[in-house]
Amino acid sequence: MMTRIARGIGFGGIAIALVATSVPAIAQDNSDSRIRKLEAEVRALQRQVFPGGDGRYFEPEITGQPAARPSVSTTNSTTAVTDILARLDALETQLQRLTAQYEVGGNAMRLLDERIEALEAANAPAPAPASTPSATATPTPTSAVTATPTPSPAAQPSPERVAAVQAIAKPQTDDPADDEYSYGFRLWEAGFHPEAQQQLTMFVEKYSDHWRATYGRNLLGRAYLDDGKPNDAAPWFLQNYQADKSGARAGDSLLFLAEAMIALKDTNRACIALAEFGDTYPALAAGRLQSQYERNLGKVTCN
Template structure:
């Protein structure tokens, strides 16, 4: 009986020695297959992320030659070490790809910023005088839902429109230079208001080209100042009083369009009608007057009632 037990134990031990390697082989093969798939996916991702991803120009860092599959049919420390080395290599590749992706994203962000700046430059050019008309020839009125017709932009002409920072047409005389120098710029602590007030003083003294320069400078430096609506309207008046009705119409229209609720938007719309009358454009003058009466009814019957009535009497809008 004891002899049979010994033979059975010996037979069982021999069978286990033969079976254990066979059990370990599928697990090792499965790990190798999964690693192979990961390596192939990372190689494909490398070709997508890095320039020259074609195999003719790109040699993947992980190759079967560098990391050959083990053919040992028994579990060993060297096989496990090979798997760990390949996993470490994969992790390094993933880190490189992540860094490359971040670099690409930063480059794309920089390109988008440059495109936005270029588009903003084009918009600024199109907003300059002489370029405010739309393809349809009219711009919808942004008033308080008056329901009146769209307000057309000033009609284009063959002569160039004035720039936002005009210069005097001729060299001023010494007497004029001295007279302009006699007009002082206030110093109140609010630099924006000081710039506007100085432009107003130049306009009020009849120095219209100098007032145009000063007011354009004020609007360039302080476009969001609380007196900006006053400044744009006064800039239009400086052109109108200097005899340049077309340049005046551009600034009046811009002030009304950009800020219809501004403190001097209604004034600009009424002065736009006056500029159109000076240009002989009765149709646009009538549209501006009708829009003014509908959108700024309080001004039409209050502070600007005399000017409004006077302009209505100069044109036949029937």
């Protein structure tokens, strides 16, 4: 009897043991199945979020180890952020430099406008003096430059002068405008200033858009200045400077305008013109026109 009981107890213990050992196995199988299911769902979700399904977005197989994060390089991210910050710093530096250059240029333009306004003030005609029965108004050396050049009437030339002028040949090329200017230059060079004035006036009025126009206006002013008529010369110099400040003879005209003002004993306008010339045409002031510029500076005392 005892043997049977013992055997019963023995078989019962074995059964309990088998049941006890089978429970973790079943639980383990269930857990593995759930994990595989979850892994499959995660991979399906990853393929929807990251099309292509390559190793750049998720691992091909999920192991028992903790899942690795998407393979985004920390070094690459850090480098990209560093590059962006460096580019922002460079852009800010460039913006500061451009802002400074704009402010400097704006200040220079403001000063230039003020000086131009002062030069244009010379165009305002002076009020005519009250006339009296016993005296007539006469222009003074400090009279303002008129806006429109008004050539003085020339005296009737002698037959000898007419013959001498006619002896000067007029060029005949395929550029009639240049021929007219060249003829005026030859008259001026020969000392026939009234004839040069007439010829150059015709040229600048007829060919105002020609490339020689800046030369013609400047030379016309010189023809009057050399003829002892600074009041007639000054408007041509001013007009040539204002017409095209980058013209080939714009700087020359501004310097000759100062000479005309000196001849008229208008020190204030002479100083304005000289200061404008030095600021606008530093290369000419230190090069081709240096001696003339320094000579004019020595004739006036500017503040």
